[in-house]
Amino acid sequence: MKYVAIVMVMALASCGGGGSGADTISRGGLVATKLGSVPGPGGCGVSNAYRVTEAAGVRLTQAATINRKTAERLDGWLRNHAIPIIGNRGGGLTGIQVAAHYACRSRNSRKGARLSEHAKGNAIDISAFILADGTRITVLGWRGRDGKMLKRLHASACGPFGTVLGPEADRHHQDHFHFDTADYRSGSYCR
Numbered sequence: 001m002k003y004v005a006i007v008m009v010m011a012l013a014s015c016g017g018g019g020s021g022a023d024t025i026s027r028g029g030l031v032a033t034k035l036g037s038v039p040g041p042g043g044c045g046v047s048n049a050y051r052v053t054e055a056a057g058v059r060l061t062q063a064a065t066i067n068r069k070t071a072e073r074l075d076g077w078l079r080n081h082a083i084p085i086i087g088n089r090g091g092g093l094t095g096i097q098v099a100a101h102y103a104c105r106s107r108n109s110r111k112g113a114r115l116s117e118h119a120k121g122n123a124i125d126i127s128a129f130i131l132a133d134g135t136r137i138t139v140l141g142w143r144g145r146d147g148k149m150l151k152r153l154h155a156s157a158c159g160p161f162g163t164v165l166g167p168e169a170d171r172h173h174q175d176h177f178h179f180d181t182a183d184y185r186s187g188s189y190c191r
């Protein structure tokens with residue numbers, strides 16, 4: 001076996017910005033296989049890459065290749081924000097639908113555009129939140145009855161993630177949230 005599966009138990013520093021998160025210690029629930037360095041053409045590729053199948057005990061519908069920082073932020077955001085926001089609705093949050101993770105492509109897959117954070121393993125796209133009873137809260141429902149909860153989820157990711165994009169951002173983000181951990185001197189960009 002090429003890779004050694006490990007369960008990462010990491011100290012998580014919930015980032016400021018959102019204001020509601022305190023520093024917490026992870027009690028596990030982040031299940032990830034260490035990939036190390038994932039090579040890619042041009043500027044693509046992921047260093048310190050992990051293949052994440054579960055974060056904060058929440059199952060990912062497809063394994064996500066992301067770097068360690070992004071894995072930690074996802075784990076912390078789910079634990080400190082998404083799980084409490086969803087609360088007991090439908091028996092609680094058990095899964096997230098992963099629409100995209102590592103991909104060697106430009107922003108919004110447009111020719112000539114800058115390289116996407118997905119191309120560096122800094123980003124994950126989430127299209128739905130899956131509850132214990134099978135209910136799916138989809139980002140497409142932004143303007144529907146789940147809108148209030150989706151807006152809370154979106155806002156809570158601002159801070160833990162440096163860039164948060166959703167249906168208000170542009171036409172490319174009508175059906176998913178884009179979260180990435182790229183650092184900007186000006187602080188988080190959330191829309």
Ligand SMILES: [Zn+2]
Nearest residue numbers: 123124125178
């Ligand atoms: Zn994205």
